[in-house]
Amino acid sequence: MDIIASDWESRGFDYEKKIxxxxxxxxxxxxxxxxxxxxxxxxxxxxxxxxxxxLKELARTDALTEVLNRRFFMELCIPQINRSLRAGQECFxxxxxxxxxxxxxxxxxxxxxxxxxxxxxxxxKHTIRPYDLFARYGGEEFILFIPNIxxxxxxxxxxxxxxxxxxxxxxxxxxxxxxxxxFGIAYAAPVNDIEKATRCADEAxxxxxxTGRNRVxxxxxxxxxxxxx
Numbered sequence: 001m002d003i004i005a006s007d008w009e010s011r012g013f014d015y016e017k018k019i020x021x022x023x024x025x026x027x028x029x030x031x032x033x034x035x036x037x038x039x040x041x042x043x044x045x046x047x048x049x050x051x052x053x054x055l056k057e058l059a060r061t062d063a064l065t066e067v068l069n070r071r072f073f074m075e076l077c078i079p080q081i082n083r084s085l086r087a088g089q090e091c092f093x094x095x096x097x098x099x100x101x102x103x104x105x106x107x108x109x110x111x112x113x114x115x116x117x118x119x120x121x122x123x124x125k126h127t128i129r130p131y132d133l134f135a136r137y138g139g140e141e142f143i144l145f146i147p148n149i150x151x152x153x154x155x156x157x158x159x160x161x162x163x164x165x166x167x168x169x170x171x172x173x174x175x176x177x178x179x180x181x182x183f184g185i186a187y188a189a190p191v192n193d194i195e196k197a198t199r200c201a202d203e204a205x206x207x208x209x210x211t212g213r214n215r216v217x218x219x220x221x222x223x224x225x226x227x228x229x
Contacts, residue, residue, distance in 0.1 A: 062136040064114060065121035070143070073135035077145050077194045080133070084147050084189040091147040092154045093197040095205045096161065096183040099213045101140035104177060112172045116179055119170045127164050128157075141205075143198070145188065151218070158183045158216045166214060180214035187219075 060072040068076070077093075084091040098104075098120065105113040117140065124142065128134055133145040146154050162183055169176035184205025188197040204219035211217070 065118055065136050067121050067125065067142070068133065068135035070135055070137055073133055073137075073143060073145070074194060076133055077188070080145060080147055081189045081194060081197075087148075088190075089148050090150055090190065091145065091188045092149065092151075092185055093188050093194070093201040094144040094146060094154070094158055094161075094183060094185050095137060095198070095201040096142055096144075096158075096181045097205055097209065098140040098165075099180045099182055099209070104179070108172055108175070108177060112177060115172045116170045116177055120165055120179065120181075123164050124161055127161050143201075151187075154185060155216060155218055158185055162214065162216055182208035182213050183216040184208055185216065185218045 060068060062069045081091060098116065101113065101116075104116055108116075117136075121134075121136070121142070124134060124144075128144065128146075131147065135143050137143040146157060149157070162181055166178075166180045169178045171177075182205055184201045184203065184207065186192065186197050186200035186204055188194065191197075192200060200219040204217045208215050208217040
């Protein structure tokens, strides 16, 4: 009788131990599943944040050259001009155009033209100051907003950019592509708003192209008169 009781006690003990082990296993499994769910949720959250940032970046930049696009550039310029006005500082718009770009596309194909655009954008980004604004204006045209500078120095800055473009050909599949550019500059603050400044810089650019290309022209009333004639 004692042997039978002992046997049942032994079995009962084993049963309770087994139940405890199962509970521990299920608890560990639950914790592991919960940890996996949390990791996946956090990963998805960070992925969505990165995707959101990427979408914002794509909405603000030119896909080919990775500089600002025209629309976002204009949005940024307005508060910058207002800030320059309050500080009593001069600021300028520069528009430049790659000379004979159609010939580059014709001779080297659109891949060659794209390589030129990307390389020129890269060079200019390394030439300007961190707080200058730089964007692709459209096609082979680019635009810059240069604050906190005077007329003489903004002309020097544009000349440095022009030389940075013209002095070294762009390498495309082992073939050098010579590139030159024409620059037009106009006052923004305190003379013009962004629309008028852009229009004046554009007129100065076309004056540069019409008078030989590969040069820098600052907008004046004389420039405007010659542009209309």
